[in-house]
Amino acid sequence: MIRRGTDPGRGLWSVPGGRVEPGESSRDAVVREVEEETHVRITPTGLAGVVERPGAGGIVYVIEDWFARVEAGTDPGQPTAGDDASEAAWFLPEQVEQLDCVPGLLEVLREWLVVPPQR
Secondary structure, three states, rough: OOEEOOOOOOOOEEOOOOOOOOOOHHHHHHHHHHHHHHHHOOEEEEEEEHHHHEEEHHHHEEEEEEEEHHHHHHHOOOOOOOOEEEEEEEOOOOHOOOOEEOOOOOHHHOOOOOOOOOO
């Protein structure tokens, strides 16, 4: 996970991500964004889910979140923050609920069974 270094959500924890570049698939975008924000190479293994979030000026962002594994031959080690992340770290699923996350993240991670249901 990354701590956002810029708005929106500066200082809050989130999953790495960003915009899909022209001509780029969402699968390729997640590989690029994770590497830019954590310096870890990943291989997407499947779509976790899709959410929509409102943006400024009436824009609606469609966000695809992916399951992934660390790319073969890559040492996952300690991720290091890059791009617009101020911090990057690994967390166990049950630890995520203790983090100060961007709005809506914990709810969708629970819905997709990535983190345990709320007690």
